[in-house]
Amino acid sequence: MRKFIIKRLLISTVILFFVTLIIYTLIRCLPTSYVETMAMQLSTAPGSKPYEVWIEQLNASYGLDQPILVGYFHWLGDFARGNFGDSWKFTVPVIEEFKSVIGISFIMGAISLVLELVIAIPLGIIAATKQYSKSDYIISASALVGISLPTFFFATVLKLIFAVKLGWFDTHGLVGRNFAQLSTWGQILDQAKHLVLPLATLVIISVGSLMRYTRTNMLEVLNADYIRTARAKGVSEGKVIYHHAFRNTLIPLVTIVGGSLPGLFSGALITETLFSIPGIGYVSYQAMTAGDIPFTMFYLTFIAILTLLGNLISDILYAVVDPRVRIEG
Amino acid sequence: MAKKKAEGYLSAKESRRISKQNRKITNELEKKRKRKNVPESEYLTTMHDPNNSVEFDNLHTYFFTDSGTVKSVDGVTFEVPIGKTVGVVGESGCGKSVTSLSLMQLLQRPQGQIVEGEIRLNLGDKAYDVAKMPYEKLQDLRGNFVSMIFQEPMTALNPVFRIGDQLEEVLELHNKDMSKEKMKARTIELLEMVGIANSEGVYKMFPHELSGGMRQRVVIAMALACRPKVIIADEPTTALDVTIQAQVLDLLRNLKDKINSSIMFITHDLGVIAEMADYVVVMYAGRIVEKGTAEEIFDNPAHPYTIGLMASKPVVGKQVDHLYSIPGKVPNPINMPNYCYFKDRCEMCVGRCDGAYPEEVSISPTHKVSCYRYYADAEKGGNA
Numbered sequence: 001m002r003k004f005i006i007k008r009l010l011i012s013t014v015i016l017f018f019v020t021l022i023i024y025t026l027i028r029c030l031p032t033s034y035v036e037t038m039a040m041q042l043s044t045a046p047g048s049k050p051y052e053v054w055i056e057q058l059n060a061s062y063g064l065d066q067p068i069l070v071g072y073f074h075w076l077g078d079f080a081r082g083n084f085g086d087s088w089k090f091t092v093p094v095i096e097e098f099k100s101v102i103g104i105s106f107i108m109g110a111i112s113l114v115l116e117l118v119i120a121i122p123l124g125i126i127a128a129t130k131q132y133s134k135s136d137y138i139i140s141a142s143a144l145v146g147i148s149l150p151t152f153f154f155a156t157v158l159k160l161i162f163a164v165k166l167g168w169f170d171t172h173g174l175v176g177r178n179f180a181q182l183s184t185w186g187q188i189l190d191q192a193k194h195l196v197l198p199l200a201t202l203v204i205i206s207v208g209s210l211m212r213y214t215r216t217n218m219l220e221v222l223n224a225d226y227i228r229t230a231r232a233k234g235v236s237e238g239k240v241i242y243h244h245a246f247r248n249t250l251i252p253l254v255t256i257v258g259g260s261l262p263g264l265f266s267g268a269l270i271t272e273t274l275f276s277i278p279g280i281g282y283v284s285y286q287a288m289t290a291g292d293i294p295f296t297m298f299y300l301t302f303i304a305i306l307t308l309l310g311n312l313i314s315d316i317l318y319a320v321v322d323p324r325v326r327i328e329g
Numbered sequence: 330m331a332k333k334k335a336e337g338y339l340s341a342k343e344s345r346r347i348s349k350q351n352r353k354i355t356n357e358l359e360k361k362r363k364r365k366n367v368p369e370s371e372y373l374t375t376m377h378d379p380n381n382s383v384e385f386d387n388l389h390t391y392f393f394t395d396s397g398t399v400k401s402v403d404g405v406t407f408e409v410p411i412g413k414t415v416g417v418v419g420e421s422g423c424g425k426s427v428t429s430l431s432l433m434q435l436l437q438r439p440q441g442q443i444v445e446g447e448i449r450l451n452l453g454d455k456a457y458d459v460a461k462m463p464y465e466k467l468q469d470l471r472g473n474f475v476s477m478i479f480q481e482p483m484t485a486l487n488p489v490f491r492i493g494d495q496l497e498e499v500l501e502l503h504n505k506d507m508s509k510e511k512m513k514a515r516t517i518e519l520l521e522m523v524g525i526a527n528s529e530g531v532y533k534m535f536p537h538e539l540s541g542g543m544r545q546r547v548v549i550a551m552a553l554a555c556r557p558k559v560i561i562a563d564e565p566t567t568a569l570d571v572t573i574q575a576q577v578l579d580l581l582r583n584l585k586d587k588i589n590s591s592i593m594f595i596t597h598d599l600g601v602i603a604e605m606a607d608y609v610v611v612m613y614a615g616r617i618v619e620k621g622t623a624e625e626i627f628d629n630p631a632h633p634y635t636i637g638l639m640a641s642k643p644v645v646g647k648q649v650d651h652l653y654s655i656p657g658k659v660p661n662p663i664n665m666p667n668y669c670y671f672k673d674r675c676e677m678c679v680g681r682c683d684g685a686y687p688e689e690v691s692i693s694p695t696h697k698v699s700c701y702r703y704y705a706d707a708e709k710g711g712n713a
Contacts, residue, residue: 228479248489321489
């Protein structure tokens, strides 16, 4: 097991090297350039130097005059030493900006994951055990609707109904207008209220696939011979489903959920942006549109590491929950 | 001109109509089955012969599939006497397993349903009709009074639980007051009984750590744990090699003598039947074509299908170029013909074979066959 993990970590490092190389190349090729925008602004000031002079000067000071490969290794060297640089857009060290926004993203991710599990797994089991019944059709159809809805559309519809028409919630932001005047409890409640719509969007959009996954796996397990054996032993129907069958359904579920655990930190770019929640997704979106290379590089590398970690976790969990799987180096 | 459609072709409209109809039928049956607190009088019955442990009486088990109703078991009547072994033979898909699953009510519901007939189970002081028994009541009998040995040892055990836990579960369910230590001792004893040497070790193992033969033994141990009065062995040796097969058969025979239970032995291996069975039931396309004692069936097969089966069995010491095989194939289970199901494959047809499906005629008090060839004899003898 240890040998397997070490091997996987080494392979992951190689993958990470190429992933960051590609990301860096792409960012350098983006049409949005932080430096060009800045040069434009500076040159329009009265009595200023012309644009060409500014851009040359700025390129040199931001290290953009180097070729892409050189720039990449420069970045890689800094990154390996734990020096993530300063964010151009936010004008603070990248790590500081990251720390200030990751909390809310993690809270949102954790709440929506818990809600998803609590909703999807029981409903998936019900749909499977009552296959082709009315409840199965209702559950499966709503799961399909959830999967098919695009986030931006659904979020907008929610905003229109609950924020604009009914006026129950604010359309965006994490805090209300009078946030500063509220007591500590009031502040917490105010933030919670602002999270209702974004969380509803996140959960409804992603609950469907987990539900269908549970249903499919449960159906497969329920048709297995060992379920018939359990029934032949005289096991009650409830115990057949929640002990014999569920324990087997859990194998794929645990691996898929375990694999998504690092994703809790990755934020929800679209939802956060639509609701202007200052989480990691929204902030990195702002950084990307502004051409803020240090912050974007840091965020995308972070996502890449999380993805690799997720795969590793799901492989390890597989061996934990399924006695047939033994990992050997 | 209507295009000529391939056999079994269903238009979308037809298929929808069938599904709708099926749902109506199965919903009604399911509703009946799911009632709460069914009075015992509804499924209490009396055995026709108290020496029988199971009596199948005109059993009809249908599967309502999307392409039509499959009459897997269509009017099957036979009995399993106490302390005897009844072999059920027939080719794949003839309804052998479905008959046995009906006895346990383990059919794939809601598609699979017992639509008609009785399965009388002799509990000693009373008899129950399993076909009408509510599910919860039957739970107490399953694994306890009636148990089943399944044919797929590789998949019949739950992969995520240890052998010991799976075995103990049966004991726990049916012996509520048994202590933990006693249960473990009994489990180890069971494992030893089925010939597993390393019983302590196997107790802690997962199914995937055992070979097919070992797993089959575990399945047998599980079925025998509560000393059942009726054991259904659904091809218990098919997945095993011949040496293990012989051991398993010996084991079953010894155990049967030890606990005096009845065995319903399902197989398509005639050699195994000859060795094990006291009575033989030959099934073809959901019906019994011939039944009798083992001697009668093997020495004097009457139905052309049984004769064909015997002829297609390899005989040691006899040189043949081609092993005989019965020509043709089983009719489509959805559209069964209204004449003898075997007629199209039969080489011994007589004029009357065009008529309706033949009734059962007795050749001897125990030997019965459904074939027109014996009508003349029976009519002469006057016992049709």
